[in-house]
Amino acid sequence: MRTPDVVIIGAGAAGMMCAMTAAARGRRVLLLDHANKAGKKILMSGGGRCNFTNMWAEPDNYQSGNPHFCKSALARYSPWDFVGLVAKHGVAYHEKKLGQLFCDGRSHDIRDLLLDECAQAGVELHLKTAVQRIERTDDGYRLRTDLGDVAAESVVIATGGLSIPTMGATGFGYEIARQFGHAVVEPRAGLVPFIITDALKELCTELSGTSVDAEVRCNGQSFRENVLFTHRGLSGPAILQISSFWRLGDAVEIDLLPGHDALAWLEERRATRPDSELRTVLSEVFTKRMAGLLTERWFPSKPMKQHTPAELRRIAERLGGWQVVPAGTEGYRTAEVTLGGVDTRDVSSQTMESRKSPGLYFIGEVLDVTGHLGGFNFQWAWASGYAAAQVV
Ligand code: FDA
Numbered sequence: 001m002r003t004p005d006v007v008i009i010g011a012g013a014a015g016m017m018c019a020m021t022a023a024a025r026g027r028r029v030l031l032l033d034h035a036n037k038a039g040k041k042i043l044m045s046g047g048g049r050c051n052f053t054n055m056w057a058e059p060d061n062y063q064s065g066n067p068h069f070c071k072s073a074l075a076r077y078s079p080w081d082f083v084g085l086v087a088k089h090g091v092a093y094h095e096k097k098l099g100q101l102f103c104d105g106r107s108h109d110i111r112d113l114l115l116d117e118c119a120q121a122g123v124e125l126h127l128k129t130a131v132q133r134i135e136r137t138d139d140g141y142r143l144r145t146d147l148g149d150v151a152a153e154s155v156v157i158a159t160g161g162l163s164i165p166t167m168g169a170t171g172f173g174y175e176i177a178r179q180f181g182h183a184v185v186e187p188r189a190g191l192v193p194f195i196i197t198d199a200l201k202e203l204c205t206e207l208s209g210t211s212v213d214a215e216v217r218c219n220g221q222s223f224r225e226n227v228l229f230t231h232r233g234l235s236g237p238a239i240l241q242i243s244s245f246w247r248l249g250d251a252v253e254i255d256l257l258p259g260h261d262a263l264a265w266l267e268e269r270r271a272t273r274p275d276s277e278l279r280t281v282l283s284e285v286f287t288k289r290m291a292g293l294l295t296e297r298w299f300p301s302k303p304m305k306q307h308t309p310a311e312l313r314r315i316a317e318r319l320g321g322w323q324v325v326p327a328g329t330e331g332y333r334t335a336e337v338t339l340g341g342v343d344t345r346d347v348s349s350q351t352m353e354s355r356k357s358p359g360l361y362f363i364g365e366v367l368d369v370t371g372h373l374g375g376f377n378f379q380w381a382w383a384s385g386y387a388a389a390q391v392v
Pocket of ligand 1: 009010011012013014032034035038039040041042044045046047050051052053074129130131158159160161163164166167168169170171172313336338363364365366374375376377378379381
């Protein structure tokens with residue numbers, strides 16, 4: 001029977017960070033994953049370039065039943081700590097926008113540096129290895145695995161959330177949490193495109209591939225970034241961000257003229273370009289195709305001087321506060337994260353240790369801590385993995 005000090009289940013972002021850090025402390029670490037590769041989500045992240053952290057990561061960038069839970073870990077392992085690791089391995093990176101740091105090369109560089117660190121620290125990694133059972137014993141835990149029985153003082157659950165099942169996502173972490181008496185906040189897909197099925201679907205389909213700068217609002221939250229029309233509905237960073245705050249039945253308000261007073265802008269154009277058609281004026285800010293479709297479907301296109309003040313007000317209201325009621329989201333198939341997860345009430349925010357079962361730890365996305373889009377979810381994986389690694 002193998003008898004490491006620590007067994008970590010899940011060789012994703014959080015699991016690898018925890019493994020390499022604990023092993024560097026001198027702990028004998030066994031890292032298990034049922035997938036055929038470590039860090040599959042790292043490999044597919046950031047469009048292949050891995051947005052590995054965000055320079056401005058703060059607790060406000062996270063959603064959780066307890067918004068204070070993430071504070072301690074985030075303060076003890078900052079984006080700059082991870083940047084130091086990236087620099088140590090000579091991986092070139094850049095800020096794309098809004099503090100988001102991406103590799104210049106490929107996501108593999110980030111996954112490989114974590115694997116290098118694990119190998120150097122002596123982590124024993126086994127892929128294609130499932131865990132059938134975990135039981136508490138007098139001096140720790142006993143696991144039934146594809147490698148045979150394993151006994152260890154500490155067990156770390158780093159199995160992530162439910163998004164992208166084809167990449168190896170499972171509800172295993174939630175099952176183990178329930179087995180040891182933890183509550184699980186109902187998981188749901190986050191950072192996910194919307195599906196539109198009502199009359200707007202045709203507009204979305206016709207504009208598929210078009211992206212516009214917009215401010216998107218729902219349930220007291222707002223994000224200004226691009227909205228992308230797709231043949232199924234709406235996507236793009238602004239939509240992914242707001243999807244994490246949206247519930248079935250809610251309307252989403254989209255300001256297509258962010259940063260402008262829409263009415264003042266239209267009145268100014270009527271004064272300065274009275275003979276221009278509305279469609280021509282709108283193509284100053286939208287693509288010609290979009291300006292054409294909006295005027296075909298929403299507003300009569302006639303010279304600006306022929307629009308009455310009431311008409312201009314209606315146009316401004318529509319452009320500045322377009323109300324959309326999505327039919328749903330694309331779900332876990334394309335969601336970047338899972339909202340909800342292991343309730344943080346019974347987990348130590350200092351060490352990620354279970355308060356129900358000493359020696360059991362939960363790190364990364366399996367916990368009810370979810371970041372906004374932009375490198376925040378990896379930062380949580382690094383920080384929570386590092387926090388647990390100090391004590392496992
Ligand atoms: P992660 O999901 O990374 O790892 C869990 C591991 O556990 C997997 O290796 C899995 O195989 C294994 N596992 C699951 N069940 C198991 C079981 N029963 N037995 C054994 N092993 C099991 N975030 C960000 O900050 N920047 C970005 O650019 C992106 N981009 C991005 C793109 C896409 C397409 C997705 C889907 C997600 C992102 N994310 C992201 C989110 C980010 O990938 C995610 O939050 C982290 O990978 C979470 O890290 P964890 O280690 O917690 O789980």
